[in-house]
Protein backbone atom coordinates (compact mmCIF):
# COMPACT_ATOMS: atom_id res chain seq x y z
CA UNK A 1 0.00 0.00 0.00
CA UNK A 2 1.33 3.45 -0.91
CA UNK A 3 2.13 5.64 2.08
CA UNK A 4 0.97 9.25 2.26
CA UNK A 5 3.69 11.72 3.16
CA UNK A 6 3.30 15.10 4.82
CA UNK A 7 4.22 16.74 1.55
CA UNK A 8 1.40 14.83 -0.22
CA UNK A 9 -1.19 16.20 2.21
CA UNK A 10 0.15 19.76 1.97
CA UNK A 11 0.21 19.52 -1.82
CA UNK A 12 -3.53 18.74 -1.77
CA UNK A 13 -4.30 22.26 -0.45
CA UNK A 14 -5.98 24.30 -3.18
CA UNK A 15 -6.88 23.38 -6.77
CA UNK A 16 -10.41 22.65 -5.59
CA UNK A 17 -13.07 21.89 -8.21
CA UNK A 18 -15.67 24.30 -9.56
CA UNK A 19 -19.06 22.64 -10.14
CA UNK A 20 -22.07 23.89 -12.07
CA UNK A 21 -25.22 24.55 -10.06
CA UNK A 22 -27.92 23.20 -12.36
CA UNK A 23 -30.64 24.34 -9.96
CA UNK A 24 -29.79 28.02 -10.53
CA UNK A 25 -28.35 28.01 -14.05
CA UNK A 26 -30.56 28.79 -16.99
CA UNK A 27 -31.00 31.22 -19.87
CA UNK A 28 -27.91 33.36 -20.33
CA UNK A 29 -26.58 32.92 -16.79
CA UNK A 30 -24.68 30.00 -15.36
CA UNK A 31 -23.87 29.53 -11.67
CA UNK A 32 -20.86 27.70 -10.28
CA UNK A 33 -19.60 26.71 -6.82
CA UNK A 34 -15.93 26.69 -5.88
CA UNK A 35 -15.85 23.61 -3.65
CA UNK A 36 -13.41 24.47 -0.88
CA UNK A 37 -14.49 21.44 1.18
CA UNK A 38 -12.11 19.50 -1.05
CA UNK A 39 -9.11 20.87 0.81
CA UNK A 40 -7.47 18.14 2.94
CA UNK A 41 -8.71 19.62 6.23
CA UNK A 42 -12.10 20.39 4.77
CA UNK A 43 -12.37 24.13 4.15
CA UNK A 44 -11.21 27.33 2.49
CA UNK A 45 -9.19 27.98 5.66
CA UNK A 46 -6.55 25.40 4.72
CA UNK A 47 -5.20 28.08 2.41
CA UNK A 48 -5.01 30.86 5.02
CA UNK A 49 -3.54 28.50 7.63
CA UNK A 50 -0.89 27.15 5.28
CA UNK A 51 0.15 30.56 3.98
CA UNK A 52 0.34 32.05 7.49
CA UNK A 53 2.45 29.15 8.83
CA UNK A 54 4.71 29.27 5.77
CA UNK A 55 5.16 33.03 6.20
CA UNK A 56 6.08 32.62 9.90
CA UNK A 57 8.57 29.87 9.00
CA UNK A 58 10.16 32.07 6.34
CA UNK A 59 10.47 34.89 8.89
CA UNK A 60 12.16 32.46 11.36
CA UNK A 61 9.37 32.93 13.93
CA UNK A 62 8.48 29.23 14.36
CA UNK A 63 10.76 26.63 15.90
CA UNK A 64 9.92 22.97 15.30
CA UNK A 65 9.14 21.00 18.46
CA UNK A 66 9.01 24.20 20.55
CA UNK A 67 6.59 26.77 19.11
CA UNK A 68 2.90 26.75 20.00
CA UNK A 69 0.53 28.45 17.56
CA UNK A 70 -2.51 30.05 19.24
CA UNK A 71 -5.43 31.47 17.26
CA UNK A 72 -9.01 32.68 17.80
CA UNK A 73 -11.24 30.92 15.26
CA UNK A 74 -14.80 29.76 14.70
CA UNK A 75 -13.47 26.34 13.81
CA UNK A 76 -12.29 25.97 10.25
CA UNK A 77 -9.05 27.92 10.71
CA UNK A 78 -8.47 25.92 13.87
CA UNK A 79 -8.93 22.58 12.13
CA UNK A 80 -6.65 23.69 9.29
CA UNK A 81 -3.98 25.08 11.61
CA UNK A 82 -3.98 21.97 13.81
CA UNK A 83 -3.79 19.63 10.81
CA UNK A 84 -1.05 21.51 8.98
CA UNK A 85 0.97 22.43 12.08
CA UNK A 86 0.93 18.82 13.26
CA UNK A 87 2.44 17.72 9.94
CA UNK A 88 5.07 20.41 10.18
CA UNK A 89 6.01 19.84 13.84
CA UNK A 90 4.20 22.59 15.80
CA UNK A 91 1.51 22.46 18.52
CA UNK A 92 -1.69 24.48 18.26
CA UNK A 93 -4.09 25.95 20.86
CA UNK A 94 -7.47 27.24 19.74
CA UNK A 95 -9.78 29.90 21.21
CA UNK A 96 -13.24 29.00 19.95
CA UNK A 97 -16.75 30.47 20.43
CA UNK A 98 -18.93 28.04 22.40
CA UNK A 99 -21.59 28.40 19.67
CA UNK A 100 -19.37 26.62 17.09
CA UNK A 101 -20.94 23.30 16.04
CA UNK A 102 -20.35 20.30 18.31
CA UNK A 103 -18.87 18.39 15.38
CA UNK A 104 -16.29 21.15 14.86
CA UNK A 105 -15.25 20.96 18.51
CA UNK A 106 -15.20 17.14 18.37
CA UNK A 107 -12.90 17.20 15.33
CA UNK A 108 -10.51 19.60 17.08
CA UNK A 109 -10.61 17.40 20.17
CA UNK A 110 -9.86 14.25 18.15
CA UNK A 111 -6.99 16.03 16.46
CA UNK A 112 -5.51 16.66 19.90
CA UNK A 113 -5.91 20.46 19.98
CA UNK A 114 -6.07 22.30 23.27
CA UNK A 115 -9.22 24.45 23.22
CA UNK A 116 -10.38 27.50 25.16
CA UNK A 117 -14.11 28.19 24.76
CA UNK A 118 -15.47 31.74 24.95
CA UNK A 119 -19.00 33.07 24.71
CA UNK A 120 -18.21 35.08 21.58
CA UNK A 121 -20.24 35.29 18.40
CA UNK A 122 -19.83 32.52 15.81
CA UNK A 123 -17.03 34.39 14.13
CA UNK A 124 -14.97 35.97 16.90
CA UNK A 125 -16.08 39.60 16.99
CA UNK A 126 -13.68 42.44 16.52
CA UNK A 127 -14.22 45.80 18.20
CA UNK A 128 -14.45 47.42 21.59
CA UNK A 129 -16.02 45.18 24.20
CA UNK A 130 -16.64 42.29 21.84
CA UNK A 131 -13.24 40.83 21.28
CA UNK A 132 -13.07 38.09 23.88
CA UNK A 133 -11.54 35.39 21.70
CA UNK A 134 -8.96 37.67 20.16
CA UNK A 135 -8.10 39.24 23.53
CA UNK A 136 -7.67 35.83 25.15
CA UNK A 137 -5.41 34.53 22.37
CA UNK A 138 -3.36 37.72 22.44
CA UNK A 139 -2.96 37.68 26.19
CA UNK A 140 -1.86 34.01 26.25
CA UNK A 141 0.56 34.67 23.36
CA UNK A 142 2.06 37.77 24.96
CA UNK A 143 2.59 35.98 28.30
CA UNK A 144 5.12 33.59 26.68
CA UNK A 145 6.44 35.26 23.52
CA UNK A 146 9.34 32.79 23.27
CA UNK A 147 6.89 29.88 22.85
CA UNK A 148 3.58 31.23 21.58
CA UNK A 149 2.87 32.69 18.16
CA UNK A 150 -0.55 34.03 17.13
CA UNK A 151 -0.80 34.32 13.33
CA UNK A 152 -3.80 36.67 13.75
CA UNK A 153 -5.75 35.88 10.63
CA UNK A 154 -7.65 39.19 11.08
CA UNK A 155 -4.58 41.25 10.24
CA UNK A 156 -2.10 38.87 8.62
CA UNK A 157 -1.44 39.69 4.97
CA UNK A 158 -0.34 36.10 4.31
CA UNK A 159 -4.05 35.21 4.62
CA UNK A 160 -4.82 37.68 1.78
CA UNK A 161 -1.84 36.45 -0.27
CA UNK A 162 -2.95 32.80 -0.10
CA UNK A 163 -6.10 33.77 -2.01
CA UNK A 164 -4.48 36.36 -4.27
CA UNK A 165 -1.82 33.85 -5.36
CA UNK A 166 -3.90 30.64 -5.45
CA UNK A 167 -7.72 30.88 -5.26
CA UNK A 168 -8.07 33.94 -7.51
CA UNK A 169 -5.95 32.50 -10.35
CA UNK A 170 -7.65 29.09 -10.01
CA UNK A 171 -11.09 30.68 -10.49
CA UNK A 172 -9.86 32.72 -13.45
CA UNK A 173 -8.40 29.59 -15.12
CA UNK A 174 -11.33 27.32 -14.26
CA UNK A 175 -13.82 29.74 -15.81
CA UNK A 176 -11.60 30.39 -18.82
CA UNK A 177 -11.66 34.08 -17.87
CA UNK A 178 -15.45 34.20 -18.40
CA UNK A 179 -16.39 34.95 -14.77
CA UNK A 180 -18.60 38.05 -14.45
CA UNK A 181 -19.72 37.94 -10.79
CA UNK A 182 -18.07 36.55 -7.64
CA UNK A 183 -19.90 35.91 -4.34
CA UNK A 184 -18.52 35.13 -0.89
CA UNK A 185 -19.09 35.83 2.79
CA UNK A 186 -16.61 37.66 4.99
CA UNK A 187 -14.93 36.56 8.19
CA UNK A 188 -11.45 38.02 8.17
CA UNK A 189 -11.83 39.34 4.61
CA UNK A 190 -8.91 37.27 3.29
CA UNK A 191 -11.07 35.40 0.80
CA UNK A 192 -13.00 38.34 -0.64
CA UNK A 193 -10.05 40.74 -0.84
CA UNK A 194 -7.53 38.16 -2.13
CA UNK A 195 -9.77 36.74 -4.82
CA UNK A 196 -11.42 40.10 -5.52
CA UNK A 197 -8.14 41.95 -5.99
CA UNK A 198 -6.80 39.28 -8.34
CA UNK A 199 -9.96 39.07 -10.45
CA UNK A 200 -10.25 42.86 -10.73
CA UNK A 201 -6.69 43.00 -12.03
CA UNK A 202 -7.58 40.50 -14.74
CA UNK A 203 -10.88 42.22 -15.58
CA UNK A 204 -12.03 45.32 -13.66
CA UNK A 205 -15.64 44.71 -14.77
CA UNK A 206 -15.98 41.56 -12.66
CA UNK A 207 -18.46 42.30 -9.86
CA UNK A 208 -17.29 41.33 -6.38
CA UNK A 209 -20.31 40.72 -4.16
CA UNK A 210 -20.11 40.35 -0.38
CA UNK A 211 -22.76 38.29 1.41
CA UNK A 212 -23.83 39.87 4.68
CA UNK A 213 -25.57 37.70 7.30
CA UNK A 214 -28.31 39.16 9.53
CA UNK A 215 -27.48 40.36 13.03
CA UNK A 216 -27.28 37.50 15.50
CA UNK A 217 -26.72 35.07 12.68
CA UNK A 218 -25.99 31.34 12.63
CA UNK A 219 -23.39 31.30 9.85
CA UNK A 220 -20.21 29.93 11.40
CA UNK A 221 -17.21 31.89 10.08
CA UNK A 222 -19.04 35.01 8.86
CA UNK A 223 -19.57 38.40 10.40
CA UNK A 224 -22.23 41.09 10.31
CA UNK A 225 -20.65 44.53 10.20
CA UNK A 226 -23.35 46.19 12.30
CA UNK A 227 -22.49 44.02 15.30
CA UNK A 228 -18.78 43.65 14.69
CA UNK A 229 -16.07 45.99 13.46
CA UNK A 230 -14.38 45.33 10.14
CA UNK A 231 -11.08 43.46 10.58
CA UNK A 232 -7.85 45.25 9.57
CA UNK A 233 -7.20 42.73 6.82
CA UNK A 234 -10.55 43.50 5.22
CA UNK A 235 -10.21 47.28 5.70
CA UNK A 236 -6.92 47.33 3.74
CA UNK A 237 -8.68 46.38 0.52
CA UNK A 238 -12.41 46.79 1.10
CA UNK A 239 -12.59 48.88 -2.08
CA UNK A 240 -12.68 45.63 -4.13
CA UNK A 241 -16.26 44.97 -2.98
CA UNK A 242 -18.83 46.36 -5.44
CA UNK A 243 -22.02 45.33 -3.72
CA UNK A 244 -23.44 43.65 -0.60
CA UNK A 245 -26.37 41.26 -0.50
CA UNK A 246 -28.08 40.63 2.84
CA UNK A 247 -29.09 37.14 3.86
CA UNK A 248 -31.13 35.92 6.83
CA UNK A 249 -30.67 32.65 8.73
CA UNK A 250 -34.00 31.51 7.36
CA UNK A 251 -33.07 32.22 3.76
CA UNK A 252 -29.76 30.39 4.15
CA UNK A 253 -31.06 27.31 5.98
CA UNK A 254 -34.07 27.31 3.65
CA UNK A 255 -32.01 26.24 0.62
CA UNK A 256 -30.02 23.35 2.17
CA UNK A 257 -32.56 20.68 1.20
CA UNK A 258 -33.19 22.24 -2.18
CA UNK A 259 -29.50 22.07 -3.09
CA UNK A 260 -29.26 18.46 -1.89
CA UNK A 261 -32.29 17.46 -3.94
CA UNK A 262 -31.52 19.45 -7.08
CA UNK A 263 -27.70 19.54 -7.22
CA UNK A 264 -26.90 16.46 -5.07
CA UNK A 265 -24.64 18.57 -2.84
CA UNK A 266 -24.72 18.41 0.97
CA UNK A 267 -23.74 22.01 1.70
CA UNK A 268 -22.72 23.91 4.84
CA UNK A 269 -24.67 26.87 6.30
CA UNK A 270 -22.23 29.37 4.78
CA UNK A 271 -22.42 27.74 1.34
CA UNK A 272 -26.20 27.85 1.71
CA UNK A 273 -25.98 31.56 2.53
CA UNK A 274 -23.86 32.18 -0.61
CA UNK A 275 -26.34 30.15 -2.67
CA UNK A 276 -29.27 32.15 -1.24
CA UNK A 277 -27.50 35.43 -2.14
CA UNK A 278 -26.77 34.24 -5.68
CA UNK A 279 -30.40 33.24 -6.07
CA UNK A 280 -31.62 36.58 -4.76
CA UNK A 281 -29.63 38.96 -6.95
CA UNK A 282 -31.11 38.87 -10.42
CA UNK A 283 -28.27 38.54 -12.95
CA UNK A 284 -29.72 38.38 -16.48
CA UNK A 285 -26.43 37.59 -18.21
CA UNK A 286 -23.36 36.19 -16.55
CA UNK A 287 -20.95 33.54 -15.36
CA UNK A 288 -21.36 33.56 -11.62
CA UNK A 289 -19.05 31.87 -9.10
CA UNK A 290 -19.64 31.52 -5.35
CA UNK A 291 -17.38 30.19 -2.64
CA UNK A 292 -18.71 27.07 -0.91
CA UNK A 293 -16.23 27.31 1.95
CA UNK A 294 -16.78 23.83 3.39
CA UNK A 295 -19.28 20.98 3.08
CA UNK A 296 -22.26 19.97 5.22
CA UNK A 297 -20.71 17.06 7.13
CA UNK A 298 -19.85 19.09 10.24
CA UNK A 299 -23.37 20.49 10.59
CA UNK A 300 -25.59 17.49 11.27
CA UNK A 301 -26.38 18.74 14.79
CA UNK A 302 -27.26 22.23 13.50
CA UNK A 303 -29.47 20.83 10.72
CA UNK A 304 -31.22 18.43 13.07
CA UNK A 305 -31.83 21.22 15.59
CA UNK A 306 -33.39 23.40 12.89
CA UNK A 307 -35.51 20.52 11.63
CA UNK A 308 -33.87 20.44 8.20
CA UNK A 309 -32.98 16.77 8.39
CA UNK A 310 -33.84 13.93 10.75
CA UNK A 311 -31.03 11.68 12.06
CA UNK A 312 -31.49 8.99 9.44
CA UNK A 313 -31.96 11.51 6.67
CA UNK A 314 -28.72 13.29 7.46
CA UNK A 315 -26.76 10.04 7.57
CA UNK A 316 -28.34 9.09 4.25
CA UNK A 317 -27.41 12.48 2.78
CA UNK A 318 -23.78 12.02 3.85
CA UNK A 319 -23.71 8.53 2.32
CA UNK A 320 -25.44 9.65 -0.85
CA UNK A 321 -23.57 12.89 -1.53
CA UNK A 322 -21.03 11.62 -4.04
CA UNK A 323 -19.14 14.92 -4.02
CA UNK A 324 -17.75 14.55 -0.51
CA UNK A 325 -13.98 14.42 -0.45
CA UNK A 326 -11.37 12.55 1.58
CA UNK A 327 -10.55 14.49 4.73
CA UNK A 328 -7.44 14.28 6.91
CA UNK A 329 -9.19 14.07 10.25
Ligand SMILES: Cc1ncc(COP(=O)(O)O)c(C=O)c1O
Nearest residue numbers: 185187188189190191221270293
Ligand atom coordinates in the same frame (compact mmCIF):
# COMPACT_ATOMS: atom_id res chain seq x y z
C1 LIG B 1 -17.27 28.98 6.76
C2 LIG B 1 -16.53 30.15 6.25
N1 LIG B 1 -15.51 30.63 6.92
C3 LIG B 1 -14.84 31.72 6.47
C4 LIG B 1 -15.19 32.36 5.30
C5 LIG B 1 -14.51 33.60 4.83
O1 LIG B 1 -13.35 33.68 5.33
P1 LIG B 1 -12.45 34.94 5.39
O2 LIG B 1 -13.22 36.18 5.14
O3 LIG B 1 -11.93 34.87 6.77
O4 LIG B 1 -11.41 34.70 4.37
C6 LIG B 1 -16.18 31.90 4.59
C7 LIG B 1 -16.49 32.54 3.33
O5 LIG B 1 -17.40 32.18 2.65
C8 LIG B 1 -16.90 30.80 5.08
O6 LIG B 1 -17.96 30.38 4.40
